[in-house]
Amino acid sequence: MTIGTPTRGRSRTPTDIPTGTWIDRYPPPALRPYLRLARLDRPIGTWLLLWPCLWSAMLAAAAQGPAVPVPMLLGLLVLFAIGAVAMRGAGCIYNDIVDRDIDAKVARTATRPLASGAVGLVGGWALLILLSLIGLVVLLQLDPSAIRIGLVSLLLVAAYPFMKRVTYWPQAWLGLTFNWGALVGWTAATGSLGWPALALYLGGIGWTLGYDTIYAHQDKDDDALVGVKSAALKLGGWTRPAVAGFYLWAVALFALAGVLAGAAWPFYLGLAAMAVHFAWQVVGLDIDDPTRCLRRFKSNRDAGALLFVGIVLAALFG
Template identity: 60%
Template sequence: MSNTVHGPSHHAPKAPSGASDIIDGGWVDRLAPTVVRPYLHLMRLDRPIGAWLLLLPCWWGVALASRGAPDVVVLALFAVGAVVMRGAGCTMNDIADRNFDGKVARTATRPIPSGAVSVFQAGVFLALLCLLGLVVLVQFNAFAIALGASSLGLVAIYPFMKRVTYWPQFFLGLAFNWGALLGWAVERASLGVAPLVLYAAGIFWTLGYDTIYAHQDKEDDILIGIKSTALRLGKATGRWLIGFYAMTIGLIGVAGYFAGLGWLFYVGLVAAALHLAWQVATLDTDAPKNCLRRFKSNRDFGLIVFAAIVAGRMFS
């Protein structure tokens, strides 16, 4: 199952009330032509949190490498690329998980297991999304293009990790935070210590937020044999989150130090740390809505970090 929730396909059957992760009446169902609705739901276009979580490390890397204010055009290209490649990742994930998703009421109404989109159609759509992602990638320098292409292996293996390890969130972190390296490479046409440390910070961040997300699915995951950090850590999740998030903040701070950011960066980092502390202090791993709210709040954390990096660069 995916690390983000999404809306229903137009043709999907209804799950019992309260069992599905589908919310009726979103903008896709109201505004999009009938023929494209299943595909927009397949790429979770009406649920942007996953795109944000993919985009924000990219923006961090761009801002960290910039000589001044980050280039708005570069930020916009990354935004388009994040939406497209998040959609590709969701499509790939749903193809891989189609047999699992069909056995769970929460996911049985998704486009592929419901029959609204065939596996072949999903494969063609995936190829189209990857082509669009390539169009964005080739706007950058040769080093960045090669670096971006090298992430495809991580994207391909992630959907299968939940079948073999209780730490699929680690592999999600490897894939979802590659943008921290790519953002730096777009600006500098190289890598260095600062982006590598930032990348490591993002991996710990993903371990935290996706463990929170996985607690929503733990009962179904046990039934169908899917592994996750939520099941591995159980009641000890809170203590592990403190460790994951402490490493996140610490490594972001180290990355800022190596990049030569000014004191305003550290002020913003304190605000980001307080946000993560709120997540841990108020988390109830047995309440799915509580978990979902804290998971989604990581968009705000990422924006705080981005603002902190920009401020630290502008006033260094």
């Protein structure tokens, strides 16, 4: 089988670049590949990066009440949103720069701007630097302790693209990276790191292991041919119980975060709704259907929203 050839009997996703979006309609054609390179047409990654920041800052508000003024909290939420868009884009560009030769051999990623040549390496680095500077400006608006914690995450970001070359668990490293905002959010709101933030962070790692293992099943055939590793390849037919275990891990540690923060009852309603959503993902998972895997993966935006609503209500009624 040649790389990029559909596997018999399976629904393949020919490309991960959507068509007919706002990028195809409004920006000048010369800008479109750069906007796609930064994944501005696919916000799911931004949501997954943003939720731990929002959960943590809002949980701090629920725990400490008037000690976290509402104007400051709202300002933090806006900063985190801007930072998530910028840093998710920068991270994707860095990943695409490192993986451009591999991406060119994988059906789903072969049309990405760097892999296809629509954007040159110099242009990719220029956009990466611009987005990183935006992220730095956002970070510098935070409490000094939060700034220091935020800077440490750059080590995780720098190493992530290489993990698939050395371990079957790059999803675990992504979990370490994508959930770092749980530590930053609490610290930005309170001025110091707290145990609830650590519980959120550790729970987020389980959450990421679950959703990114589902995501990785889209590429498992091509990954095996190219020679890169993933949890999808390692787990194979054990994926469903493993994902269930990862999500159970996440729910248990999120519950611990609520207990440590003294969160009011609405927090646990939001968490229960999130757990039901996880169960829906697991029950309907078909690891041999890339389209269904992508749909389950993207639905984690809604899973994160359910927990966030619970935390907001806990802050309001606690």
